[in-house]
Structures are given as structure tokens and as C-alpha cells.
Amino acid sequence: MPTAIVGISEIYVTKNSEEDIITYSLGSCIGMTVYDPEVRVGGMIHYMLPLSKISQEKAKVKPGMFADTGIPILLRKVLVAGAAKDRLIVKVAGGSQLMDQNKTFNIGERNYLVLRKLLWKNRILIKNEDVGGSESRTMRLEMETGRVTIKSGKGVMEL
């Protein structure tokens, strides 16, 4: 089965139902999958920071680096590929923290809050999520079934 690897700051969308989409080493970064089971269109983003205001220049070159520039592109791309907004199944993983997280280092938490806000504005619900903690996670979306699995130090689980 062909596997597409999504690197940090990348966005990937496919109509190929024989494909798996995978991203590795989600720490404070967030992986979000979207999937329309009826037409089997799906995609994934692996973004690292909440807001593009820290560098418009970087956001232009790599919009997938930031939640506020990357998530809208992912949504637009799956809709263009034939998915319908009201059928989209959204799953979220990552947003981990170092231990005793304090204010300055809480990038994982802010990554998650911006995502919630963006989806809420677009009236899209999160079906399932595995966020927070101090785990490093691998996220996989199987295009044929829409199944999403998370692998971490605690084993493999279905999301």
C-alpha cells in the first residue's frame, strides 16, 4: 500500500483510496486529518506554530507551518477535491508539552487553542482527539477506511 509521508509544515490531500497518509514525531506540533467517507477524499496537516504573525515571509513560503494559514488551505483543498464540509470527519493529535509546562513554552497548548477557534468559526466539529501529555506521537490515516491510528510510547490506539 502506498504511503504518503507528511513532514513538519506540510499539507497533503488525496483522492487515492489505496493510500495511507502518515506523519511522525508530533510533539508540540499538531497533526489534523480530514476525511469524507462518502467520496473517500482526505488529507492531513502537520503544523508547528499557532500564528503566522511572527513571520509573514515564512508563512508565504510554507503556509503549513502555522495553524492560521495552514488549516484553511487544508480545508479548501479537500473541498476542491470533492469532499463536502458537512461530511468531514476531523481528528486531531499532538500538542504535547514538556513537563511542568509554564507560560513561555506552552506552544503545544496554543497550537491547540487556535485550531479549536478556527474550526469553531468554520462550524466544523472535532470527532476525536489525542492531545497534550508529554508523548511523541505518530499519526496515520488509512484512506480506504478513514481509520486513524496513533502510535506513541504507550502503544497503538485507534482515534
Added chain:
Amino acid sequence: MNVKNQIIDRLSSFPTIPVIVNRLLRVLNNQETATAEICKIIKYDPALTANVLKAANSAFLGFSKPVESLDEASFRLGTKWIYQIAVSSLIYSNIKRPAPGYEQTADDIWRHSIAVALGAETLSRGQYSKEAATVFTAGLLHDIGKIALEEFVGEAFDEIQHHVDNNSMTFEESEIEVLGVDHAEIGAMIADRWHFPPAIVESIRWHHNPDAAPEKLPAIDMVHIADALCLMEGIGIGRDGLHYRPSEEAIKRLNMDGSTLEMVISEVLTSLEEIDAMLDMAESAHASAKEVR
């Protein structure tokens, strides 16, 4: 013999690092003569010269005309770049090892180390620019202790992880609890045997716990913050994961804030492609150097 002594005992057979690394570092700290002197030192090592030129000509730099000499490379790319490539390639070809006890391949360790080196160097820009070579080198070597400790960590992993899960210990605190010593301390011992200057040895020793350092050197804080960021980003990390504690005080001591951190993270990510190019470069140069021998 207890575990700690067994580990320290083994350090005598740990690989040494070429003296040239120390010479480059010393020269670079003497800014005025640096470029010419650095080229002079590198020239005496043909394999290293080949590595630097290969890197200078690697695709991502996109020069239309190939770089043919060290002087030309230093003119086009700058002394700092030459130093970074030379030291990375020397360390890479001598001590590139996996750490299966932490579930890290040699590439994972290397990728994480270069990312921390680049992150620390980015933090040094401006206010601490004199420390650039020190923090870059310390960043490259901050986890060197893992290579010496990994076998013991592998054997005692369940016990170490137990303390992390149940007693909310950080991974390095748990290493000390179970093995009597952590990878930071072992790394500092190695760097000390290699005769690195104190700022590098101390940056390695305190990279997980900068607040406990008796002397609060800015280099220690920069390496600590760069490491924390690269752990958070999951760059080349192992099964010790994010089980470490970041220091808010380190950021205050450097007069930095959250926006600096986000900037550094995005810089490091942009450099990741560069890192991959360096990895490929070092890999092939290492292979061809072996053939020559």
C-alpha cells in the same frame, strides 16, 4: 562495581575526537585572524577539505560556478559557515553512533544534535554573538552522553520509565535514580576528556537543568532552550520523549520572550532542509574518505 562506576569505567574506550576541533574553536574565538587561520588548519586535513568543498557545492546553495578552494568557500559563505561545516563533519565522521537504548538511530541523534546546534546559534545572534561557535559546538555534543549510556538505559528502561510515569520525575532525574548518573553528566565527562573549554563542558552538563548550574553562563541557557524547543518539535527524539522540564528562568536570564522562541523554532525548521543536505553530504564524504584509506 555499581552501575555508575561501570559506566564511567567504560569511558576510557569511548572514541576520541580529533584535536583539530579544539584548534578551530580556539581560532574562531580570536575574531580578527579567524578566516585565514581556519582555512590554514582545515587545509592540512584532505578529507575535511573535501567535505567542506562538497558541502559548499551541494545543491541547496545553488552557485552557478563551483567553489574550488577553501579561500573561495570562506569568501562566499563566511567563516561561521566554514566552522559549522568543518566541526559537524569532524564530529559526524568520528562519533556517529545509534542509541538503541533510547530508540534513536544514528540519524535521529545527529539530526537532533544539528537542530539544537543551529537553534542555539540562532539564539546567540545579536546580544551573544561572541558565543556563536561555543553554543553551536555544545549543541552538537549536548547528547553525546546518550551514546555512552544507552546500553544501560536500554537494560533498565522499564524501571526508568516507571519513575517517569508514577513519580513525575523527568527522564534525566529518573536516570540518576536508577543508574546513579544521567546522560548530561556522562556527556560532560566525555567533553572534559576531550579537553573542551569549560563553557562547552558546563553547557552539556546542565543542558536539562540550567538553574542548578553553579555559574549561570549564557551558553548553558542557550543550549538548554534550543534543546527544549527541538524536543518539543520532535526533531530526532527518542523514547525519552518530552519528559524533560524547561526553565522559564533561563529565558529571563537571556532577556528573551515567547516570540523569540517561536522565531527560533521557525528558523530551525527552515534550516532542516539544510541539515538534510549536510547529512547526505557527510554520509557520502565519509564513505569516499573510507575508500581512499
